[in-house]
Amino acid sequence: MDGRMAAPVPNLLNLPDYRIITVDETDDAYHIAAETLVAPRMCSHCDGTAIVSYGRREQWIRDLPMHGKRVGLYFQTRRFRCKACGKTFYEDLPSVDTQRFMTERLVAWIGPAAIRRPFAHVAQEVGVSERTVRDIFHDHVTALEAHRQVETPQWLGLDEIHLIRPRGVVTNVQECTLVDLLVNRNKETVTAYLMRLPHRQRVQLVTMDMWRPYQEAVQAALPQATVVIDxxxxxxxxxxxxxxxxxxxxxxxxxxxxxxxxxxxxxxxxxxxxxxxxxxxxxxxxxxxxxxxxxxxxxxxxxxxxxxxxxxxxxxxxxxxxxxxxxxxxxxxxxxxxxxxxxxxxxxxxxxDHPVTNAYTESLNNLIRATDRLGRGYSFAALRAKMLWAEGVTKTRRRPLARQSPLREQLPPIGNAQFARPTIMGPDVSTVPVDVGVDMVALSRQLETGQL
Incomplete structure (x- = not known):
């Protein structure tokens, strides 16, 4: 690359496995050439150590924006040939995502950013296509979904929202939180969801509108629960x-x-x-x-x-x-x-007999519609993710843990006396956070202030 000057700060990238060669700054971007500090010592095919240099190639990798500018990294990737097996291979690039031409930290940044902001805005900021942002967003949400554990409510609310077509809304009535959004309100969909609820037998009351598939789904999956029409x-x-x-x-x-x-x-x-x-x-x-x-x-x-x-x-x-x-x-x-x-x-x-209501879900519907307006053209899955995983909206509650059992170690008796080591006890009351869903007040605040 012509016109480059030596980088004044060796640690400009904060990537310790690389040495910066040159930096070229333009009006809207940094173009940084770099190479790895340590060469591989064995063949990636046969683990042989008799390897020799066999040329280089330049790989262009996107990185996190810096000082409000996009960043492009030009890695001089070394190629090697193994004398033992005769095969060639390229050195691995530390901190680079193996599936995409970008750093791991950029991938890690795009996922949460795409929840907070429109895909097009994120794509514009980092210099990738909107489709790439969507793909990373999907992978990020899939990972979040795999670890999401929301407590099954004792008072569960079922409602609906129109996002292109009717969708099911699941709420925690006691905590005033959003638990989930369902792709539709069909009996089969709702029944399958309720059957998957962990410890579903703890649901005591279900408040809903007068939608027969909801009532039939509750009867099938939560027969112990009392249905209350909101x-x-x-x-x-x-x-x-x-x-x-x-x-x-x-x-x-x-x-x-x-x-x-x-x-x-x-x-x-x-x-x-x-x-x-x-x-x-x-x-x-x-x-x-x-x-x-x-x-x-x-x-x-x-x-x-x-x-x-x-x-x-x-x-x-x-x-x-x-x-x-x-x-x-x-x-x-x-x-x-x-x-x-x-x-x-x-x-x-x-x-x-059970004066519960989920009338607050009307406010929830307004929030969901507002989210829809922020990102016209989003799929239902994307809108659902933006509602469930917006930063700072998860509501938690702390519950006591059971007291630990005494841990005793008896010593051999001495004469008629018998001694025991002091009992080691856990804390009388310990607490762990429990996810009870999305706090609708916090979610509303984010929408009103433009954070989402």
Whole structure:
């Protein structure tokens, strides 16, 4: 390479097995020629020691960026010939990845970087193709997956998210963490996942939406667990009735009225007790001008009171009274909710014996969509990995370890006396970190600050 000057710092690369020959600095890169310090002493084919130099070749290897510039290494790789077997071979290059033309430390850097940042950005920074980044990312995630051991929750949540198509979401309800993302919500997929859970018999409760394949998968894999329909999804159906009537009324309104009804629709969906004075005034105006909408809103509010009941029996009685108050028109508006109660009553009222909910998964869905927006065109596997292995989002809990058994060594008796060495005990309480999943608060913070 022409125009190179002697490197002023011998340890510029911090690769102790190499000697720098020349350094050429351009506007956006360092081009560094180097060679190994120690030549091989035996043949790589027969282990013979009678080897002679047989030429060189230049190998171009990418390395970690330095001072904001890309780095290309030009190794003068020596070739040798064995006098014993007659074969030739090249010396090994320490610290160079055997599968790629780059250093091991660059490979180790690209994997985690590709989790935090878009593939295209990482590829641009180090001067490789986006496909190369994807391949390294895949290998890195595969290694992480092999060692991932998330504690099986006692309260497990099942939900869904749309990433191109519906995907399964598994959560730890008690810890408010993301446990896993499944490629789909099919019964076979969910059942297989639940069957693979370590110590799956420890799952006591499963909260979910009204998706029959989820219920059947839990019944098959976790027969000991109580299924609780998440109240978030039940109440969502009640709000959907208000939305349905609002959209029907919209057809007969002027453009200005439609715009107002669309803008103010949140006051119809919000709990009346939570409305501000201004919102309450808006609601009263719409209820007064559109009595049908007001009646549906009143029934929605009344249904929400179901979850103020103290027991399953009281909730059943409350629902029967509420349903009997519906007119045929009301029943049409609340048809989805009525059908859900008929098919899922046992699991809906199970909430009153086990008041657990994974309503926070709606926030999780927003996080996943935000991640999707950051990297359009990513595969599901890539998006899943970015959610599960983002740096600093793993939530751990410490659990006590069992006390160690006493270690005694008896000494021979002396006369009538018998002596023993002091008992060696482990600590009364020891702790080890337990992975309980991805902390959604930490994940949200990373998204908001642009770290992910």
């Amino acid at each position: 109240k978030f999804h039940v109440l969502k159906m009640a709000n959907a009735a208000v939305e349905r009537v609002r959209k029907q009324l919209r057809e007969a309104l002027t453009t200005a009225q439609r715009r107002g009804l669309m803008h103010d629709r949140f006051v119809l969906l919000k709990r009346e007790a939570d409305l501000t004075d201004r919102e309450a005034l808006l609601l009263s105006t719409w209820v007064k001008n559109y009595p049908v909408l007001g009646e549906i809103h009143r029934l929605k509010e009344s249904f929400f009171g179901l979850y103020d009941c103290a027991s399953a029996a009281e909730a059943r009685s409350y629902y029967q009274t509420w349903e009997q108050s519906l007119t045929p028109d009301h029943r049409a508006a609340f048809a989805e909710l009525l059908t859900a109660w008929r098919h899922w009553e046992t699991h809906i009222v199970a909430y009153f």
